[in-house]
Amino acid sequence: MDVSDDAALTTALRRGTIEFCVLALLDQRELYGVELVRQLSAGLGMTTSEGTMYPLLSRLRRAGRIATTWREAPAGPPRRYYTLTPDGEAALAHFRTEWVSFRTGVDRILGTEQP
């Protein structure tokens, strides 16, 4: 498998899950764009495509799963904070159960169950 195949695989795996990683991070506490993008890129190994997360955040906001609110910062410009909406909470709870059964099924087929 060459590098581009690897990248395509990772992209495909991220596609269905990254938005729920966003919701889960915001479930812990509200974050402003840079913080959120840093945590995601560190957690999912996307350190050279942080910019692609902003369109995702826009879509989540339009879908009503997250909301934004301005806060003054001790230094620099005010920050646009992202928060989880009740719809976002429900979507996250639903995905958590779906994910566990999906992951379990894949693990069983692949033979990668945790001992």
Added chain:
Amino acid sequence: MTQTDNLVADYLARVERAAAGLRPDRREELLRDLREHIAIERAESSDDSETHLRTVLERLGDPEAIAAAADTPTGSIPAPGFAAHGSPATGYPAPGHAAARPAATRKGNTWVWVLAGSLALLVLLLCAVVALFLGRGDSGPPPPAEAPRPVETASVR
């Protein structure tokens, strides 16, 4: 304009060109988010060098890839994937999400087909039952065929 300001302006111009096909309001939103990101990254770092700024832009990534991400809906945000599980609490009408509409119509069509299929099956079943009854009334069940048996055995012998 300083050298670093030029770098930022140049990067955002590349994103703007790459995102030329997007709806103007979406493009503006994207540029605004990236502009804010760069401003905050710079404000939070004690390193105001050109090298640091280049790193920030490198991490943001290829303008073409960012524009492409804005163009293609990812994951399950368009509601249909979610509504398919029949959860009313989370089945969004997805306000203003263009991608959600054709998918929803397709799903509607599927239901119509499933309904039509089940109706057709029901009608067929009814016909079969009626035919069975009529057949019985006309001639009764076929007589237990005992006569042919000797013929069969005879032909075997």
